[in-house]
Amino acid sequence: MPKIAKLGLACAAALSYSVIPTYLLKYRWIFRSRQRASREEKVLYLTFDDGPDTVYTNILLDFLEKEQIPAAFFMVAGSARKHPGIVERMRKSGYQVGIHSLSHESAMLSGPGRTGRDVKESKKIMEKMDIAVKWYRPPWGHLNLASLFWIRKLHLNLVFWDVMAQDWSAKETPDSICNKILRRVFPGAVICLHDGRGENGAPGRTIEALKKAIPLLKAQGYEFRRIEEKYGTAGESEID
Numbered sequence: 001m002p003k004i005a006k007l008g009l010a011c012a013a014a015l016s017y018s019v020i021p022t023y024l025l026k027y028r029w030i031f032r033s034r035q036r037a038s039r040e041e042k043v044l045y046l047t048f049d050d051g052p053d054t055v056y057t058n059i060l061l062d063f064l065e066k067e068q069i070p071a072a073f074f075m076v077a078g079s080a081r082k083h084p085g086i087v088e089r090m091r092k093s094g095y096q097v098g099i100h101s102l103s104h105e106s107a108m109l110s111g112p113g114r115t116g117r118d119v120k121e122s123k124k125i126m127e128k129m130d131i132a133v134k135w136y137r138p139p140w141g142h143l144n145l146a147s148l149f150w151i152r153k154l155h156l157n158l159v160f161w162d163v164m165a166q167d168w169s170a171k172e173t174p175d176s177i178c179n180k181i182l183r184r185v186f187p188g189a190v191i192c193l194h195d196g197r198g199e200n201g202a203p204g205r206t207i208e209a210l211k212k213a214i215p216l217l218k219a220q221g222y223e224f225r226r227i228e229e230k231y232g233t234a235g236e237s238e239i240d
């Protein structure tokens with residue numbers, strides 16, 4: 001087979017395996033959220049990815065508990081395993097805990113076997129810490145056919161996001177993150193921030209941004225709710 005044909009086949013396989021499923025589902029999520037926004041109450045759903053972090057996650061929990069704001073944490077299971085005390089604190093305080101892969105690998109670069117092991121092992125790790133795993137957010141929002149299979153097989157609910165504030169970047173400040181959140185929210189929006197990873201102490205800026213944004217959002221009439229109030233405990237599967 002000529003090289004150009006092989007290259008064409010490889011590109012077609014990559015598109016069908018990962019790129020097309022990722023963008024189809026992501027755009028369907030965005031479309032549905034925008035479509036519902038005019039009918040939604042002024043409610044927001046806070047979610048955090050990439051934790052737990054030994055320093056910042058507890059500081060964030062102190063703040064959220066003081067403000068009585070619910071949130072969902074999509075954890076990197078490999079990190080969660082090393083810090084069971086933080087997971088236990090979330091569970092006891094009633095925060096929702098979902099999975100965000102084993103070690104934050106992109107599904108676009110992962111074969112079917114590796115992807116399946118990643119999802120199953122992540123779930124198993126969290127279940128050993130008494131977390132009933134129902135929620136899954138893939139790193140970078142990347143999916144592939146195998147991750148879709150395992151999400152369905154393990155009865156997980158896929159959660160993307162509506163609002164991102166690039167809070168992982170060292171270029172952002174608490175003010176710029178706060179402003180992005182305020183500009184981008186709409187009724188029913190799922191906000192995605194980060195309590196782990198990021199550049200140069202990024203979660204610290206995220207927490208400062210939230211301290212500014214939350215009173216302003218409340219003053220605009222927004223309230224914060226648990227994500228299962230939006231999608232139900234059985235969840236609204238985005239892959240049906």
Ligand SMILES: [Zn+2]
Nearest residue numbers: 049050139140
């Ligand atoms: Zn992530």
